[in-house]
Amino acid sequence: MLAVIIPANNEEASIGACLRSVEVAASWPGLHGEQVLVIVVLDACTDDTAQVATQTSxxxxxxxxxxxxxxxxEGARYALSLGARWLAFTDADTVVAPDWLHVQMSLCSDAVCGTVSVTDWGTYGEPMRQHFDATYTDADGHQHIHGANLGVCARAYQRVGGFEPLASSEDVALVRALQAVGARIAWSAAPRVVTSARRVFRAPGGFGSTLLRVSEAHPQSDGRVP
Structure with a gap:
């Protein structure tokens, strides 16, 4: 069994699209019918995230x-208790490719660190897109770590003790722990996801926070990001 774990804090606007994409990935022919358990971890939600999620499997x-x-x-603990052999992680504001899970598994590694792409830059506009394209490595061998596109085998995850209780960079801490024990990590651009460039983000040190920090550091007065 494979598991997909999605943390969610007041994500009613985006969780539906995320879960629909995960359900498609879970039925990809290359998985040969292996069961995929999709877990949404509702973290202090006060909106209709749960109601939206219950309309899926x-x-x-x-x-x-x-x-x-x-x-x-907590999502990983639950998945492991049910016998999951692979833990795939994404975020509620992210849409995964139809072959996302299959590609993670095909890399035959202890962990897979994937890249992210953005199709709607919202209020950041064209200058941020240009800056991202110029500075972000969307290719095999990259060194990016995103909780929105991460996979790890159950044995390796358990060996390092899993995620630390961090409000941000929990994904980085996990991958660094895996590296420290010599785990085989695939730094791959093959598993594709599209994430949001929203200004109202959840993790204080995550992708959304990074975009805001870059925007503030490079004023767009001339229409270009230096």
Missing amino acids: ARLISVAARNVGIARA
Whole structure:
């Protein structure tokens, strides 16, 4: 069994599209019918995230931590208790490619670190897109770590003790722990996901926070990001 774990804190606007994409990935022919357990970890949600998620086949568990590290860890714990051999992680504001899970598995590694892409730059506009394209490595061998596009085998995850209870960079801490024990990590651009460039983000040190910091550091007065 494979598992997909999605932490969610007030994600009613985006969780539906995320889960629909995951359901397509879970039925990809290359998985040869292996069961895929989709887990949404509701973290202190006060909106209709749960109601939207219940319209899919996902299983819902709840925490009240407001902490993405705890939410991911709880989802992983639940998946492992049911016998999952592979843990795939994405975010509620992210849409995964139809072959996303299949590609992760085909890389035959202890962990897979994938890249992200953005199709709608919203209020950041063209200058941020240009800056991202110029500075982000969307190719095999990259060194990016995104909780929105991450996979790890159950044995390797358990060997390093799983996610730390961090409000951000929990994904980085996990991958660094895997590296420290010599895990085989695929730094691949093959598993594709599209994530959001929203200004109202959840993790204080995550992708959304990084975009805002870059935007503030490079004023767009001349229409270009230096």
